[in-house]
Structure formats: C-alpha cells, structure tokens
Amino acid sequence: MIEVTSLTKVYPSGAGSVTAVDDVSLHVGTGRIFGILGRSGAGKTTLMRCLTALERPTSGQVTIGDVELTTLSASQLRAARHRMGMIFQHFNLLNSRTAAGNIAFPLEVQGVPAAERSARVAELIDLVGLQGRADAFPSQLSGGQKQRVGIARALAAHPEVLFCDEATSALDPATTEQILDLIKEINARTGVTVVLITHESEVVRRICDGAALMEAGRVVEQGDLLDLLTDPTSRLADILLPVGDPALAGVGESVVLSFAQGNTQEAVISALTRRFGLDVSIVGGAVEAIAGRKVGRLRVALSHPEGHYDRAAVASYLAEHEVSVQL
C-alpha cells in the first residue's frame, strides 16, 4: 500500500520558487497497477522522485507499506529503496555489462552470494522473456529488450513496488504494447504493486486498474479506473475515451452516456426513442476493453419534438440499465 498525504515540493527558481507538486494526496492499494497521467511539466517526475525518496518533499508524508519515508535517516532510506524497483524511459543500463550482469548488479550491491545471484538472474531472464540473450551487451539489444533487462533488474531484489517512469515513451507502439503486457503479467504473477507515470493515455488504458490525473502540480482526479470511466463528469475519462466535441452535437442537448457492461447500449438508445420519444443522434463514441471489462462512452445529442422531456424518468431508466449520464 502507498499512502501520500498532502505532499508538496517547492524548488527555488531565480528570485522566486516553483511548486512542482502541490498538496497531493494519493492512495494506491497493494497489488494494483496505478497510472499517474499528466502533460509535460505537470509534476509527475517530481512526484515520482518523492515517492522513491530520491527527493525530500518540502512538506507532507509518503508511506510505503508500513514505512513512512519522510522520517527516515539516509541509511534507512537506502534500505527502504531496496524494497522499490524502478524502470526508466532510457533504460539506464550499464553498457559495459551484459544483460545478466545488469540484472545481477543490484544483488551484488546488496551482497547477495554469487550462487544465489546467478539462480535469481536465470529466473528473471525467463520471467522477462530474454532467454538466449543473457550474454548480450546493451548495444546488441533492441529498445524492447533493453527495457526487459531494466524490468528484470528492477525486480531482482523482490521489491514491493515497481515504479515505471515513462517506461515506454522511447519505444514504438508494438513494443510498447509488449512491454505493458509484460508488466501486467508480472503484476499478476508476483503481486508487485506497480506505479507508472506517463503522458501516454494508452499506458493507462491498456494496463491500469487505478489512475490519477495531474495538472500543474496537483492531482485533479484519482480513483478506480472503471469508476472514473463511468463517471460522465470525469476529465480523465474524456482523455482516455474521447467522444468528440460537444460543439459537434448540432441540434439538441449534448450528453455523455457511460457504461461498463455487455451489449445493452444499443437497446438503451432505441428505448430512449421508443419510451421517451427522444430523437437521439450519435456525435462520437469509444468502446474499449479496460480492466477486464468492456467500457464505453457515447456522446449523443438529445432532443424532443415538444422541446422538453421527463429528465428524471430518463435518468432513472438509464441508471436502471447501468448507464451513467449527467442530465
């Protein structure tokens, strides 16, 4: 479990200061895959550096498991960091060491005996799908293979949390998918909690079960991904499953219908026409398999020949059919 409480990080800047992280509170349950999405400059890297104790916050607390990082001494912090794995956008491998040598490195630093180290490295090579490449140097590996080495190295000491800092931003779309799927598989097999910071909505859509949206140093939304995606007012939902500009609605009232269920949405749309006499035109829509469910958002323009309709009845009919809407 990760608990962040009122975390603020202020950097001095020229004559003034920059608040890179501004009063952020976050909760990430054990074993979850949690994505922190934000544009460049939103404060993601600074937040990640505070979570991994590479940076001391100006104020606030970070608790990982049962350890409150902000109260630890330098040596206690080093020990706490052994319980965290990190992977990076540019892999940060040692070019003079083979894949196996890179994976073994943190175990050497921690003084793990040679025989135990080689057994663990062999296990990790298998886990990340690098069979046959253990003796290759980073310069002989593709970007995706380098990130597999990075993941294996991060997992070497059995961390409680795997932190991923823009881990797929340097990879092409197909390799990105493979690496994300690998992270998801590792989470399922080992139960390691995963925290990803990213500016790519695909990362959150593909593997996360929880997410936060960061803007100008603040977390403006956070929670269970399915709850956010089925909340018609969610900004994160608009980013992850965009459904078109309300201005394109033309005649009628533009509303978003959100659902996380089977194929009943077509029936719901026709019921709006049959039962309530509404004209419904579809402006835009997106349906994706997210967190193991089929999740959809649909922007429709609603109008009624008489100019008004029973909004409460429509809202409760939709709610009965597990379709969320804000009317």
Ligand SMILES: Nc1ncnc2c1ncn2[C@@H]1O[C@H](COP(=O)(O)OP(=O)(O)OP(=O)(O)O)[C@@H](O)[C@H]1O
């Ligand atoms: N060491 C520092 N000194 C001064 N200002 C900093 C420092 N590190 C970050 N900042 C400022 O804090 C803000 C947030 O930066 P941060 O790198 O955390 O954002 P980000 O969301 O990770 O962006 P990017 O994806 O571009 O790295 C920015 O305005 C940045 O200029």
